Amino acid sequence: MLETNQSLKGEKGLELTNVEWLLDHHKTKLQERGETVDDLNLKPGDVVLDLGCGPGLWTHLLAEKVKPNGRVIGVDFSPDLINYAVENLKKDPLSNIIEFQKENFHDVPFDNDTFDLVFFGNCFAYVTDYFKIMEEMRRVTKKGGRIAAKDFDGGLFIVHPIEPQLSLKILAAAAQVLKENPPEPLFDNFVGRKMQGLFLQAGLKDVSTTSYAIQKLSPLIPEAKRYITGNAEWHAKIGTPYLSEEDLKQWRAHFDPNSDNYILDLEEFYFCMLEVLTVGTV
Numbered sequence: 001m002l003e004t005n006q007s008l009k010g011e012k013g014l015e016l017t018n019v020e021w022l023l024d025h026h027k028t029k030l031q032e033r034g035e036t037v038d039d040l041n042l043k044p045g046d047v048v049l050d051l052g053c054g055p056g057l058w059t060h061l062l063a064e065k066v067k068p069n070g071r072v073i074g075v076d077f078s079p080d081l082i083n084y085a086v087e088n089l090k091k092d093p094l095s096n097i098i099e100f101q102k103e104n105f106h107d108v109p110f111d112n113d114t115f116d117l118v119f120f121g122n123c124f125a126y127v128t129d130y131f132k133i134m135e136e137m138r139r140v141t142k143k144g145g146r147i148a149a150k151d152f153d154g155g156l157f158i159v160h161p162i163e164p165q166l167s168l169k170i171l172a173a174a175a176q177v178l179k180e181n182p183p184e185p186l187f188d189n190f191v192g193r194k195m196q197g198l199f200l201q202a203g204l205k206d207v208s209t210t211s212y213a214i215q216k217l218s219p220l221i222p223e224a225k226r227y228i229t230g231n232a233e234w235h236a237k238i239g240t241p242y243l244s245e246e247d248l249k250q251w252r253a254h255f256d257p258n259s260d261n262y263i264l265d266l267e268e269f270y271f272c273m274l275e276v277l278t279v280g281t282v
């Protein structure tokens with residue numbers, strides 16, 4: 001498993017867990033993240049664990065739902081991300097009910113039956129030992145409490161008006177390389193589709209999955225432009241061994257503001273990707 005934040009850097013381009021990337025990701029999807037947290041049906045007074053909390057962006061959204069007398073603890077093993085979260089907390093009006101701790105999510109220092117909800121956001125893609133981590137989540141969740149995982153599935157990545165043939169070639173090339181040569185440390189680009197099955201196999205009750213189409217239209221905020229461009233470049237870098245120079249050139253031109261083929265400012269621009277929320281009861 002991953003040992004340091006340094007080792008989490010996406011070898012093939014994006015640093016998927018650095019603060020700037022996570023902030024762009026968060027701002028791009030703030031509205032949809034609000035809807036996802038609404039769907040967790042938390043209530044004031046609930047005690048929540050935000051496992052793999054990174055810079056603590058979901059932590060605040062969760063705290064909004066359990067205030068004024070609930071509590072949210074964010075846990076991450078990256079000193080940089082926890083330091084950012086702690087610093088940011090100083091200006092958070094909910095700081096009295098939020099706490100951050102630097103811990104490994106495989107082995108958290110909480111008593112059995114502590115939390116009403118354990119939230120695992122954008123972390124399953126990095127996990128090799130699914131059931132071990134789910135056992136740890138289950139241990140710290142109250143009987144009748146819930147575990148919720150939010151991740152994405154890279155099977156859907158629509159950027160219009162790029163020719164679908166070119167987009168699908170890029171996605172297929174990246175998928176082929178990821179299968180033949182899985183990144184070290186692991187990054188599973190297709191984990192969203194697996195979560196319903198994982199929760200059922202882990203023996204959770206009342207398992208349900210909701211998929212969210214994350215759609216972005218013109219005009220895009222700067223964070224969304226960086227997020228979409230970063231994603232596009234990640235696919236291109238990963239898929240390079242299976243792509244022609246011409247395909248790569250065409251693809252990159254669509255995301256290059258200096259190119260005549262730049263698409264992110266077009267009125268008809270349309271972006272769509274898929275996020276998945278799976279919830280089960282302990």
Ligand SMILES: C[S@@+](CC[C@H](N)C(=O)[O-])C[C@H]1O[C@@H](n2cnc3c(N)ncnc32)[C@H](O)[C@@H]1O
Nearest residue numbers: 002017052053054076077078103104105121122
């Ligand atoms: C993609 S980030 C998601 C962060 C946050 N949940 C979000 O969605 O903004 C994945 C997080 O998992 C953390 N992580 C990975 N392995 C971990 C481990 N063994 N223990 C604790 N945190 C870990 C990373 O440091 C990183 O913050």
